[in-house]
Amino acid sequence: MxxxxxxxxxxxxxxxxxxxxxxxxxxxxxxxxxxxKAVASYLNAVGVETELLQSDSLHEICETANSSGADYFISIHCNSADSPAALGTETFCYPGSTNGYKLAGCVQQQIIDAMHTVDRGVKEAVPGKNGLYVISNTDCPAILVELAFISNDHDESLLAMKQDEFAAAIARGVTDFQIIS
Ligand SMILES: [Zn+2]
Structure with missing residues (x-):
């Protein structure tokens, strides 16, 4: 994998x-x-191969992912809102992707369990509506995790102080998914 x-x-x-x-x-x-980077090391430690790319070019990201032989794609982001009260975690997947939805659910649940934060749920990124380029243009099941709101005081401190815990939770989500799929 x-x-x-x-x-x-x-x-x-x-x-x-x-x-x-x-x-x-x-x-x-x-x-x-x-x-x-921490997700990569946690996954490598349990025998899951990884490739990591951060790039300003969404096209390059999708091209690289599609030629990488990857089975699954995970994009990692922080949320932000005009309202400083908005907080919590949400994970997006491609509409109709059974494995994408399952993987998103496993990752979402592990982050909620680890952070005890607001569960905003798994959401579908619908092309033409709330589509996300990296989800729509990758061949394998793809998810995009919004870890927490960088615009919220409580969530910001999680994002600053608990990066390793977020990473471990994402990695556990992947291994949970391996078990059920
Ligand atoms: Zn972002």
Missing amino acids: KVFLNPGHAPNGQPDPGAVNEETGLRECDVALAVG
Whole structure:
């Protein structure tokens, strides 16, 4: 089994750091990369092969993933909202993808269990409506995890302090999925 990991946004935030917490300066691109690298090492430790790419080019990400031989694709992001009260975790999958939905559910549940945060659920990213490029343009079952809201004080501290726990939860979600699939 091989998992392609895509930490969201551009390496070193150039040109796109993703969402940034205005008070602390915590950047989505940095959280996503740290979590993605840790997911890779947790998965490698249990015999799951990984490949990781963070890139500003969504096209490059999908091309690389599609030629990588990966069985599953996981994109890692932080959420953000105008309302500072919005918080919690949600995971997107492609509509109608049975394995995508199952994998999303396993990862979502492990993060909720580990973080005791608000469960915003597994959601379908519907092309033309709320579609997500990396989910729509990857060949294998693909999910996009919104770890927590970088714009919320409580979630921001989780994203700053609990990167390793987020990563372990994602890796456990993958191994849970291996068992049920
Ligand atoms: Zn993002």
